[in-house]
Amino acid sequence: MNINIRNEQEKDYRRVEEVARDAFWNLYFPGCHEHFVVHKMRNSKDFIKEISFVIEVDGNIEGAIFYTHSKIIDNDTEYKMISFGPVFISPKYHRKGLGRKLITHSINQAKKMGYKAILTLGYPYHYEPYGFLGGKKYNISMADGNFYKGLLVLPLYKGALDNIKGYVVFSDVLDAKDEEVDEFDKNFPYKEKKFQESQLEFKKASVMLDE
Numbered sequence: 001m002n003i004n005i006r007n008e009q010e011k012d013y014r015r016v017e018e019v020a021r022d023a024f025w026n027l028y029f030p031g032c033h034e035h036f037v038v039h040k041m042r043n044s045k046d047f048i049k050e051i052s053f054v055i056e057v058d059g060n061i062e063g064a065i066f067y068t069h070s071k072i073i074d075n076d077t078e079y080k081m082i083s084f085g086p087v088f089i090s091p092k093y094h095r096k097g098l099g100r101k102l103i104t105h106s107i108n109q110a111k112k113m114g115y116k117a118i119l120t121l122g123y124p125y126h127y128e129p130y131g132f133l134g135g136k137k138y139n140i141s142m143a144d145g146n147f148y149k150g151l152l153v154l155p156l157y158k159g160a161l162d163n164i165k166g167y168v169v170f171s172d173v174l175d176a177k178d179e180e181v182d183e184f185d186k187n188f189p190y191k192e193k194k195f196q197e198s199q200l201e202f203k204k205a206s207v208m209l210d211e
């Protein structure tokens, strides 16, 4: 396999959205939002182009990672953070180390650019291999004040989060309404929305508190 990681170009947009749709379809709920989120993210003020990458296998795009600005809020103080998501790999290439290459590459670039920390939401087993820990360890909660297991934090240098606590606010470009996604999805070949076991795991995981 000849692997190449690079920034996304305009000519890649459609392919990247197709791969996102394949990777997320019916995974967390019937259908998915990620192809639409990626589509509108590129024009968002929160998008961080320099550390968002596609990964090619033998010249074909088989995955991507997208970053946006986020923040931690502590009373009247805001701290600038960054977040990734969506991150995805074509289903046929799962567990072959591509996600690891892509995530590691982007973390290294984010370090070089001097960002303090990455905050993301996801399954701990996806991100612990890179050093992410639950927000509770750093006194960082979600906006409702709860420490969820799915809020994962990675400081990008020693002491980056010293004296920082608060709650995280992600970019609103990550939010999508079902109606707008359904409209956008009409640009793609029909796929059936349906129930999958993985949706139950997600439902349980998304309310798990770090106690």
Ligand SMILES: CC(C)(COP(=O)(O)OP(=O)(O)OC[C@H]1O[C@@H](n2cnc3c(N)ncnc32)[C@H](O)[C@@H]1OP(=O)(O)O)[C@@H](O)C(=O)NCCC(=O)NCCS
Binding pocket: 023, 024, 027, 085, 086, 087, 088, 089, 090, 093, 094, 095, 096, 097, 098, 099, 100, 101, 122, 125, 126, 127, 129
């Ligand atoms: C999550 C995702 C990007 C990982 O990419 P990948 O190429 O399959 O992952 P890798 O092969 O590089 O795995 C790296 C490590 O992550 C962990 N990991 C990845 N997928 C895992 C899974 N399904 N279960 C448990 N651990 C997993 C493991 O530690 C793995 O190392 P190992 O295979 O040596 O045990 C990919 O599975 C994907 O696109 N999933 C669907 C979309 C999604 O859920 N994205 C994340 C939420 S935004």
